[in-house]
Amino acid sequence: MLEALYVCRLATAEHLRLLVTPTTASSRYVRAELGKLARAGLVNAVQLRGRTRTKVWFLTRAGAAAAEASPAITARPHRMSAALAAGPLQFHALAVADVLMTLHAYRHASVLDCQVEVSHGQGNAQDPTGSSSRSMVITDAVIRPQPSAVEGGVPPVLFVELDRATTSSHRLADKLHAYDRYRQHRHAASRASSPSSWQTRYPSSEYTFPPVLVVITGPPERAGRRMDLVWNQLKQARRGLLSGLDSGEVAVAGVSHAVLLSHLARPGGLTAPIWTPLNPHAPATPVTLPNLHAAARPPKRT
DNA sequence: GTATGTGGTTACTGGATTAC
DNA sequence: GTAATCCAGTAACCACATAC
Numbered sequence: 001m002l003e004a005l006y007v008c009r010l011a012t013a014e015h016l017r018l019l020v021t022p023t024t025a026s027s028r029y030v031r032a033e034l035g036k037l038a039r040a041g042l043v044n045a046v047q048l049r050g051r052t053r054t055k056v057w058f059l060t061r062a063g064a065a066a067a068e069a070s071p072a073i074t075a076r077p078h079r080m081s082a083a084l085a086a087g088p089l090q091f092h093a094l095a096v097a098d099v100l101m102t103l104h105a106y107r108h109a110s111v112l113d114c115q116v117e118v119s120h121g122q123g124n125a126q127d128p129t130g131s132s133s134r135s136m137v138i139t140d141a142v143i144r145p146q147p148s149a150v151e152g153g154v155p156p157v158l159f160v161e162l163d164r165a166t167t168s169s170h171r172l173a174d175k176l177h178a179y180d181r182y183r184q185h186r187h188a189a190s191r192a193s194s195p196s197s198w199q200t201r202y203p204s205s206e207y208t209f210p211p212v213l214v215v216i217t218g219p220p221e222r223a224g225r226r227m228d229l230v231w232n233q234l235k236q237a238r239r240g241l242l243s244g245l246d247s248g249e250v251a252v253a254g255v256s257h258a259v260l261l262s263h264l265a266r267p268g269g270l271t272a273p274i275w276t277p278l279n280p281h282a283p284a285t286p287v288t289l290p291n292l293h294a295a296a297r298p299p300k301r302t
Numbered sequence: 303g304t305a306t307g308t309g310g311t312t313a314c315t316g317g318a319t320t321a322c
Numbered sequence: 323g324t325a326a327t328c329c330a331g332t333a334a335c336c337a338c339a340t341a342c
Contacts, residue, residue: 027308055307
């Protein structure tokens, strides 16, 4: 439970029930355990914004230190506090936790194999802490699906970008552009023929840049409107800002948070045809992740 | 008033451990 | 080998607070 909270940063008791006791109907046991951890000073909680009855749990400094003792945890400098947990970050972090816990509960990916708020393209691209003020882009979640899913054609690494429609769609386009710059980024000391930063950091992805999956949060109707807006803007920007999308190596797709969770919450849900390519030259038809991956893969070298 | 989330308590089950 | 014990996990109560 500590490790999961370390990865997710914030989670409700219901999130942790999905992780710890997914077959039970009640989160009573999880809440009792959280109570023990709180009395031990390892976790703390704040109220869920807008809902006074629901708590949002996070690790204290002592809890984070205890989690870092686990070999499954990659230490990072970030620490959660009650002020941060109660602030505007809360909805965003919980939406990421929704995705991670659902992936874990339905055995699509282990929470401990995922990372949130991952900095990419900084001076040292292999920095395990991912901390740098000079990063090109901070990915909301990096997901490594289970080997069985990868064997079924799902990319070995997925970048997830959560879009709450709280900023302009131009900023989302800017962020996608940043991913394209990261795709081309190499270490300053590297020669042009050397591997890109992302190839060094994600060797399992081989020649294919991990797809950037834009997950639009909010009610499905509003998310659908947002996706139409983003798609049309990218289409208009085909000659300028997002020319990198033409290469076929950056496969960007959008789906609503609610749709994603409803599809993930079933066996084999990772391969549902729910992803609409945001590449301005691709048809706006939902595809599966294996199809997205296959389309982005460069032709075999002979 | 009803529904919901939380926390306290109790009882039960099943597996692991220990004593004989 | 068997009985006793411990403990984790679960469910079912209950009371309380709060939103609708």
